[in-house]
Amino acid sequence: MQEINCVVGAKPLDQIFIPLNSSKRMRARDLGIAPGILSTGRLNAITDVTGVRVGHVTLLEGDSIRTGATAVLPHPGNLFRRRVPAGIAVGNGFGKLMGSTQVMELGEIETPIVLTNTLAVPQAADAIIAWTLSQPGNEDVVSVNPLVGETNDSYLNDIRARALTSALIGQAIEQAHDGMVEEGAVGAGTGTMAFGWKGGIGTSSRILPHELGGVTVGVLVQSNFGGVLQMDGLPVGKSLGQYYLKDAIDRGDADGSIMIVVATDAPLSDRNLTRLASRALAGLARTGASMSNGSGDYVIAFSTAESVRRYTDQHSPLAKESEWINDKVSPLFQAVTREKNMTFNYRDILNQRLPPPQDGWVDVRSKLKHFALINYALPKSRLESYIPASHFEIPEFTIGGKQMALMSAVPFWDVDFHFINLPFLKFSFGQTNFRVYVIDKRSGEHAVWFFGTTLGSFVVYFAKGAWGIPWYYARYQSLFEQDPLTRRYHSYKYTIDSKWCDAQVEIEDTGVPVSLTEGFSSVDEMKLILTHPVDGYFYNSTHKVGKYAVWHKEISFTTGRAKNIYFSLYERLGLLSKDEMQNPHSVFICPETEFKVLLPPGEYADNYKMNPL
CATH class of the missing domain: 2.40.400.10 (Acetoacetate decarboxylase-like)
Structure with missing residues (x-):
């Protein structure tokens, strides 16, 4: 158990205990750190917003390649024909957010959002374009605006090797799914750092009370930035002696970037989505981010509400609900500013x-x-x-x-x-x-x-x-046959003859x-x-x-896969x-x-x- 004792001035705060005794992935709430006042969604993830899907592809090669890509799809339909309203906010613009100018001009997204490393942006764009052109109903499409965000993972990854291909990144789009979102050192977060520790992919969600609309807002981040870490107001970075400008020296350790994707099912216009995106930067500031000269801090916000979706063909239905007026969006601003949680990651352990x-x-x-x-x-x-x-x-x-x-x-x-x-x-x-x-x-x-x-x-x-x-003691008999090139097993069989545990095992190698x-x-x-x-x-x-x-x-x-398995021990013990x-x-x-x-x-x-x- 690691113990962090945080102190502000001479007044000690409550201690944070980080136990490694959970059967699920450690998240901030497992440590008793619960930012904000609103309830989380069922998964506490961006996929609590109905229709949103997330996919990852992770590339680990040798000792030098640690990178990947993460795709966020606003809904499972044809994104080009059923566009979602969107807004973008920029904290510090040291980054390469491809496709952003058209989103800011037209206020809509027409493709999946892909996050990756800085030098893989072209490959990600190619993957998005290929996927979009391949979708049924897009046979006449001749212009696509791929939306690609990035952070620079060169500290842990040989970024100059440019190991990610468009085909590989395309798998993240193809494999995107709803439900649980994998976090930590995965996808676009594989090689990222945050506050001098391992960063990665993080996600969270909040639900407004029924009286305020009952809508959901969810966030996914690719964290690769620096500053002075705070967790729900606690100065964790200072207490651990790891923070930007320590000893009054600028080591460039606050540089990096963060990509924040915000989804909501509230029927917002692109103008109010831009306002919502800007509040996510307030959430970023609450983590202690410096938004330094070398940091690219971007937020993409979109609405999945059917009533504000933008159809490109003649089958556009009449909106069942008008978009929310300005006076209704303040609770959403409160929700999105509290979504920034640091995630603890099993990869470190x-x-x-x-x-x-x-x-x-x-x-x-x-x-x-x-x-x-x-x-x-x-x-x-x-x-x-x-x-x-x-x-x-x-x-x-x-x-x-x-x-x-x-x-x-x-x-x-x-x-x-x-x-x-x-x-x-x-x-x-x-x-x-x-x-x-x-x-x-x-x-x-x-x-x-x-x-x-x-x-x-x-x-x-x-x-x-x-x-x-x-x-x-046991007598073993076995039959192992493998492909000499792929090492895949054509046969995996063995038997055990033992007074303590007899066994027969035959499994298939997929x-x-x-x-x-x-x-x-x-x-x-x-x-x-x-x-x-x-x-x-x-x-x-x-x-x-x-x-x-x-x-x-x-x-x-x-x-x-099991073909025939038997262990007498487990039967004898009643297990x-x-x-x-x-x-x-x-x-x-x-x-x-x-x-x-x-x-x-x-x-x-x-x-x-x-x-x-």
Whole structure:
């Protein structure tokens, strides 16, 4: 748990606690920071405005490419034929907002809005034009005004490589959807910075009371700017000693940019949308933004209301409601000025876990081949008797409309398994871990609880005898067949013969890279919880809680499907039926990675109940 103690003058403010013990993505409201007086929408996202869709494409290549694009579509229809009124406001104009002059002149948007990096603006425009021309009903279109916003992500991204293509950016438009919006280091926010910390994509929404119209206003930002961070009035930047003009030196750390997209279903004219956009800059100022010379600070605001939509053909319906008069828009101004929230991002935590630790004298290294992660969603109540509740929490995730816990089976093949100080003594064998995703109440960190592990080697007896680790001997038979070029599996099968846990596993490799799975708000959150828990806990042979840690690089997975899966352990414990084992929450496959196990294990605490296994 990180503690921030904010002080103004000599008067201490309430402390902000940032716990890392949430089963969902950490947002400002999870920290007790709730700016403003209005209620949020259901998702607290721009997509709470009916019809608005958001899509991301993220590009990560090697150690230098960290960039992407984000598309915002005002409604799911033909945007060119059913244009929405819009307004633009500029705080500091050091930027390249392509298409802005026509929007300011005509007061309308006719394409998706795409946000990206500075040197990818032409590619984004090309993607918008191609998508617009391809839409049914646009066969005679000969002029398109693509609307593209940008920030410069060159601090974290090799921007001169110009790695984004129009085809890749087009995927963000094609994949745009309503519902939950992925935030943080994703899409156009992949390589951005804010106030000297990691920036990214953020979103929020507010709903006016019924008496004031009951309309919704939502905001999406691409944050890449600087200043002196404030959160709901608290001087966080000063308290942490990281802020613009610290020591009276201008390091250029307030430069950068921010793109703000504001959507509302209030029936506003383009003139009042421009006024609404300008109030978003007041919200930006409340975060502590400096809007410096080198910062491009832009706001695009549009209305999705059918009554003010602008039709380009003869089928334009009569407006059912006139646009709002000036006197009605003040509550909307209040809403949009409070939409600017800093978002905490799981990528930062994940990055902290990626640097390799120093070698210990009994640490183990091993290449892991045919690595699979088979996750199951199940009611939390089935697991509670197996996990020491006094020190561990079982987080729940919204899956299929229900709150569910997650556990997994992790099969792989150890190759060149060896103790670091005995590199000449190497072993190869099958191994499967059986684990539950938990939160360590003491540290607030996501971790795993191990039921145990089966291994196809006599190494099991050494670890069990020396440290009491719940490892069990098993005989493994496997059949792995891969395409030599793509490394996609044509066959992934193995069986385990063990007194502790028999198993049969046959999964299909789709070859499709893993994307966001149900229950998580971002890919980084999913990776942190499912693939990068560093600490594992277990009951040792003395019935105390043991602990050991692992390290590995970030793993690239493809998506798998279950063909035939059975684990006798999970049936014996009453956790899953045979039928439930055929329907995992998710299956991830990786041909090869490398692990390091930090040994010897320690003890978490004693005097726990006897091992229920």
